[in-house]
Amino acid sequence: MKPVVMVLNGPNLNLLGKRQPEIYGHETLDDVRADLQALAGELGVQVRFHQSNREYELIDWIHEARETCAAIIINPAAFTHTSVAILDALNTFEGPVLEVHISNVHKREAFRHHSYVSLRADGVIAGFGTQGYALALRRAARLATPA
Numbered sequence: 001m002k003p004v005v006m007v008l009n010g011p012n013l014n015l016l017g018k019r020q021p022e023i024y025g026h027e028t029l030d031d032v033r034a035d036l037q038a039l040a041g042e043l044g045v046q047v048r049f050h051q052s053n054r055e056y057e058l059i060d061w062i063h064e065a066r067e068t069c070a071a072i073i074i075n076p077a078a079f080t081h082t083s084v085a086i087l088d089a090l091n092t093f094e095g096p097v098l099e100v101h102i103s104n105v106h107k108r109e110a111f112r113h114h115s116y117v118s119l120r121a122d123g124v125i126a127g128f129g130t131q132g133y134a135l136a137l138r139r140a141a142r143l144a145t146p147a
């Protein structure tokens with residue numbers, strides 16, 4: 001069985017490609033999903049990919065990952081800056097957690113500079129556009145399949 005990497009996306013990312021393309025680019029979330037599925041084949045892992053605008057759904061998927069996944073990649077979107085509940089859920093997961101932001105949050109408004117999720121994340125990628133997901137998947141695959 002190939003290791004499974006859970007890839008989670010928070011609120012408003014369903015509008016990727018349409019939403020503020022000057023900040024988030026023109027690629028859609030379906031494009032990101034397709035890129036990751038193709039890359040996963042090369043890396044010898046499986047990707048389980050979800051998006052929700054609801055905090056509890058993201059938490060439920062993190063709980064599911066506890067039993068079934070080798071790593072979590074998460075772009076919590078605005079919940080990054082507000083959600084102790086997502087941090088608490090991630091703290092129940094024992095494998096690697098990688099945090100992704102499409103934009104460079106540190107170059108933006110001050111309220112985006114703090115991340116609850118970073119208190120748990122083993123690595124953070126910000127400002128690499130949607131390419132950040134593929135970089136995170138390479139890292140997750142490395143961590144999930146030690147040489």
Ligand code: DQA
Nearest residue numbers: 075076077078101102103112
């Ligand atoms: C984001 C950055 C967050 O501050 C914002 O709320 C998002 C997307 C990013 O990918 O750059 O929705 O996580």
